[in-house]
Amino acid sequence: xxxxxxxxxxxxxxxxxxxxxxxxxxxxxxxxxxxxxxxxxxxxxxxxxxxxxxxxxxxxxxxxxxxxxxxxxxxxxxxxxxxxxxxxxxxxxxxxxxxxxxxxxxxxxxxxxxxxxxxxxxxxxxxxxxxxxxxxxxxxxxxxxxxxxxxxxxxxxxxxxxxxxxxxxxxxxxxxxxxxxxxxxxxxxxxxxxxxxxxxxxxxxxxxxxxxxxxxxxxxxxxxxxxxxxxxxxxxxxxxxxxxxxxxxxxxxxxxxxxxxxxxxxxxxxxxxxxxxxxxxxxxxxxxxxxxxx
Amino acid sequence: xxxxxxxxxxxxxxxxxxxxxxxxxxxxxxxxxxxxxxxxxxxxxxxxxxxxxxxxxxxxxxxxxxxxxxxxxxxxxxxxxxxxxxxxxxxxxxxxxxxxxxxxxxxxxxxxxxxxxxxxxxxxxxxxxxxxxxxxxxxxxxxxxxxxxxxxxxxxxxxxxxxxxxxxxxxxxxxxxxxxxxxxxxxxxxxxxxxxxxxxxxxxxxxxxxxxxxxxxxxxxxxxxxxxxxxxxxxxxxxxxxxxxxxxxxxxxxxxxxxxxxxxxxxxxxxxxxxxxxxxxxxxxxxxxxxxxx
Numbered sequence: 001x002x003x004x005x006x007x008x009x010x011x012x013x014x015x016x017x018x019x020x021x022x023x024x025x026x027x028x029x030x031x032x033x034x035x036x037x038x039x040x041x042x043x044x045x046x047x048x049x050x051x052x053x054x055x056x057x058x059x060x061x062x063x064x065x066x067x068x069x070x071x072x073x074x075x076x077x078x079x080x081x082x083x084x085x086x087x088x089x090x091x092x093x094x095x096x097x098x099x100x101x102x103x104x105x106x107x108x109x110x111x112x113x114x115x116x117x118x119x120x121x122x123x124x125x126x127x128x129x130x131x132x133x134x135x136x137x138x139x140x141x142x143x144x145x146x147x148x149x150x151x152x153x154x155x156x157x158x159x160x161x162x163x164x165x166x167x168x169x170x171x172x173x174x175x176x177x178x179x180x181x182x183x184x185x186x187x188x189x190x191x192x193x194x195x196x197x198x199x200x201x202x203x204x205x206x207x208x209x210x211x212x213x214x215x216x217x218x219x220x221x222x223x224x225x226x227x228x229x230x231x232x233x234x235x236x237x238x239x240x241x242x243x244x245x246x247x248x249x250x251x252x253x254x255x256x257x258x259x260x261x262x263x264x265x266x267x268x269x270x271x272x273x274x275x276x277x278x279x280x281x282x283x284x285x286x287x288x289x290x291x292x293x294x
Numbered sequence: 295x296x297x298x299x300x301x302x303x304x305x306x307x308x309x310x311x312x313x314x315x316x317x318x319x320x321x322x323x324x325x326x327x328x329x330x331x332x333x334x335x336x337x338x339x340x341x342x343x344x345x346x347x348x349x350x351x352x353x354x355x356x357x358x359x360x361x362x363x364x365x366x367x368x369x370x371x372x373x374x375x376x377x378x379x380x381x382x383x384x385x386x387x388x389x390x391x392x393x394x395x396x397x398x399x400x401x402x403x404x405x406x407x408x409x410x411x412x413x414x415x416x417x418x419x420x421x422x423x424x425x426x427x428x429x430x431x432x433x434x435x436x437x438x439x440x441x442x443x444x445x446x447x448x449x450x451x452x453x454x455x456x457x458x459x460x461x462x463x464x465x466x467x468x469x470x471x472x473x474x475x476x477x478x479x480x481x482x483x484x485x486x487x488x489x490x491x492x493x494x495x496x497x498x499x500x501x502x503x504x505x506x507x508x509x510x511x512x513x514x515x516x517x518x519x520x521x522x523x524x525x526x527x528x529x530x531x532x533x534x535x536x537x538x539x540x541x542x543x544x545x546x547x548x549x550x551x552x553x554x555x556x557x558x559x560x561x562x563x564x565x566x567x568x569x570x571x572x573x574x575x576x577x578x579x580x581x582x583x584x585x586x587x588x
Contacts, residue, residue, distance in 0.1 A: 007459060103404070105423070105457035110398040129399070137459040163399035165301060165431040 001082065002089040007138050010091045014052065014139055022049035026141035026168075028132060031055040032072040032186035033081045036176040040145040041085035043173050052139050053082050054091040060103055061127030072186055091139065098134055106130045109160045115250055116241055116263060117152050117274070128153055129160045136161070141168050149175040149183050151261055151276040152250060175275070177203060183275045190271040198236035199268050205230035206277040209244075209262045213279045220244035220253040223262065223279075231266060240265035240272070247278060256280060295376065296383040301432050304385045308346065308433055316343035320435035320462075322426060325349040326366040326480035327375045330470040334439040337467050339380035346433050347376050348385040354397055355421030366480055385433065392428055401427045403450045403457075406544055410535055410557060411446050411568070422447055423454045430460055438462050443469040443477050445555055445570040446544060469569070471497060477569045484565040492530040493562050499524035500571040503538075503556045507573045514538035514547040517556065517573075525560060534559035534566070541572060550574060 004010040014024055025044035029037050037053075044051045055078055062068035075092065082090055106126050113125035136144065144161075146154045158170050176184045181203030182196070191199055205227040212226055227242045243252050247259035260279045265272065298304040308318055319338035323331050331347075338345045349372055356362035369386065376384055400420050407419035430438065438455075440448045452464050470478045475497030476490070485493055499521040506520055521536045537546050541553035553574040560567050 011461075101453075101457065105401060105403045105454050107458075108400050108402060110400070134457075134459050137461070159395075160399050163395065163428075164401075165428050167305075167431070 001079070001087055003079065003092055004089060005092050005094065005097065007093070007097060010052070010089070010138060011140075013089055014050070017050045018140075023143070024048060024139065024141045025051045025143050025145065026135065026139045027051065027053040027087070027145045028135050029053055029055055030057045030071065030186065031075065031078045032189075033078045034176075034184045034186060034188075036147050036149060036184035038081060038085045039176050040147060040173050041082060041087050043171065044143065044145050045086035047171070048143055050089075051087050052089050052091055052141065053087045054093075054135055054139070056091075056093055056098060056131065056135075058098070058127055058131040059095060060099070060106075060130060061124050063121055063123065066121070067187070067190075072189060091135075098131065107133045107160060107164075109156045109163075112152070112159055112250055113156050115152075116243065116245075116265065120240060120265065125153070125156050129156060132157050133160065133164065136166050136168065143169045143171050145171050145173055147175060148172050148278070149185065149275065151263065151278075155248065155250060181207065183273075185273065187271060187273070191268060195236060195268045195271065198234045199271075199273055201231050201234045201237050202264050202266060202273055202275045205242075205264060206262055206275060210277045210279060213256065213260075218256045220256055220260070223256070227262060227264060231264070236268055238267045240267060244279070247280070295373070295381055297373065297386055298383060299386050299388065299391065301387070301391060304346070304383070304432060305434075307383055308344070311344045312434075317437070318342060318433065318435045319345045319437050319439065320429065320433045321345065321347040321381070321439045322429050323347060323349055324351045324365065324480065325369065325372045326483075327372045328470075328478045328480060328482075330441050330443060330478035332375060332379045333470050334441060334467050335376060335379035335381050337465065338437065338439050341465070342437055344383075345381050346383050346385055346435065347381045348387075348429055348433070350385075350387055350392060350425065350429075352392070352421055352425040353389060354393070354400075354424060355418050357415055357417065360415070361481070361484075366483060385429075392425065400424045401454060401458075403454045406446070406453055407450050409446075409544055410537065410539075410559065414534060414559065419447070419450050423450060426451050427454065427458065430455070430462065435462050437465050439465050439467055441469060442466050442572070443479065443569065445557065445572075449542065449544060475501065477567075479567065481565060481567070485562060489530060489562045489565065492528045493565075493567055495525050495528045495531050496558050496560060496567055496569045499536075499558060500556055500569060504571050504573060507550065507554075512550045514550055514554070517550070521556060521558060525558070530562055532561040534561060538573070541574070 025048035027040045027044050057071050107129040108126055109129050118125050154172050180200050182199050209223045209226050223244045224242055231237050231239050243263045244260050245252050247261045262277045265274045319342035321334045321338050351365050353362055401423040402420055403423050412419050448466050474494050476493050503517045503520050517538050518536055525531050525533050537557045538554050539546050541555045556571045558569050
């Protein structure tokens with residue numbers, strides 16, 4: 001596995017493969033890799049000829065009071081894991097490489113970025129959209145892999161990619177969970193043993209709502225109430241938001257007619273956790289110009 | 295000359311040429327072509343194997359009280375002129391093709407877009423940057439041609455292209471002028487015969503400032519005073535702004551040390567005119583990945 005930290009080197013590496021007719025996958029990450037990332041990488045490996053994973057802890061998507069400084073970083077460990085998952089090249093740029101002139105040009109994705117995470121984390125999705133636009137331009141992939149765990153992020157990037165006519169296909173990949181249901185997240189390491197127990201309320205709440213949906217419940221407030229009751233049963237869990245929202249626009253619903261998503265954001269102690277469950281169908285895909293294998 | 299109005303068709307056309315190893319030029323225009331545009335197209339023709347010109351009157355860069363509705367449109371005439379200038383293909387998308395979901399994702403270029411035109415035309419450069427990002431993604435050119443007449447626009451697009459890692463080179467092309475000095479502009483048709491006379495004050499003012507600069511004047515307020523006096527001598531001319539600014543950042547200067555630009559915006563009757571003169575050297579270029587001939 002190769003590692004590149006300059007734009008010109010990763011570009012030259014990708015270009016040589018494109019000239020050989022190879023399809024290019026990009027898995028953008030902030031490092032601190034876990035089974036969720038590995039699953040994205042394995043899926044990319046199965047789909048495409050060349051798999052690039054980026055590791056970049058993007059300062060512009062962290063709020064002033066968030067965990068940019070203490071976000072876990074371990075490149076040696078991440079490199080091993082990426083190699084095991086079949087990654088061909090890591091792109092590990094510095095902040096100076098991605099923002100040589102500081103924050104200057106930004107990408108704003110509009111309404112879908114304003115709700116939920118966007119409301120609680122002002123500037124977050126602007127940072128995410130901007131860094132993704134940069135990474136997409138640098139790598140010019142055929143397919144880009146995002147986890148469904150960060151559902152709103154996936155939808156923001158899908159919209160941005162469509163609106164700016166990026167030619168890649170976005171591939172959403174199912175959330176990987178611990179045996180007890182907790183969604184894998186690099187931030188789970190922040191949880192104490194007791195908090196780790198309380199955190200299971202989130203996936204239990206989603207499982208209950210999914211079950212009621214499967215049994216025919218289509219009333220959104222009732223589905224939300226199931227979620228809220230489950231979360232509120234544990235005093236260590238503080239709800240930030242819950243919603244039964246349209247799966248594409250993320251607007252809150254009264255009745256689930258086609259496809260919806262149950263969204264949860266909580267705090268357990270000082271750690272924020274988000275999770276979701278899609279109700280009523282697999283997530284949509286988009287894209288064209290696909291040079292990928294499958 | 296071919297004409298395309300869909301994204302997939304222009305992309306397929308460009309892709310076939312890239313696969314043949316051809317270099318791609320893009321000349322983005324709003325139509326109403328004049329000698330200024332022709333000069334961009336001829337330069338593109340000399341530089342590259344395949345020349346694409348886009349004609350798109352972009353609604354998002356016009357203010358609510360501006361001339362979007364009456365902006366001159368004549369595709370038949372524009373087609374003839376583009377063909378004469380050696381254009382291989384016109385891209386003439388509808389608003390629905392470029393904004394299928396309306397205004398959603400936007401690109402903001404930061405500080406350089408806030409002054410001068412940005413201040414007088416709120417949202418203008420956001421519209422310009424967004425539509426250029428879309429056109430660049432669609433055509434994926436090696437070189438993009440912009441006139442120096444819209445100097446701040448050129449600088450905004452240069453910064454956007456650098457910040458978002460577009461691989462193309464931006465090629466600035468000298469302003470083409472009428473025999474009496476008036477900079478060519480699609481909006482010159484709005485001028486009455488009398489206004490057309492008054493409009494020559496703008497290029498006269500710039501010529502005087504350039505002359506004084508060439509003779510050694512480096513004091514910015516003195517250079518600006520030369521400009522203001524010339525403009526104010528004609529009561530039909532109303533100054534919107536004038537400035538001696540840094541040629542890259544567009545920040546106003548006290549003393550011209552390296553490269554500066556004299557900027558003018560006036561109203562003659564109800565018609566806005568802008569013009570500029572670079573003081574102290576040719577404009578900068580940027581880019582990489584150049585597949586162009588020269």
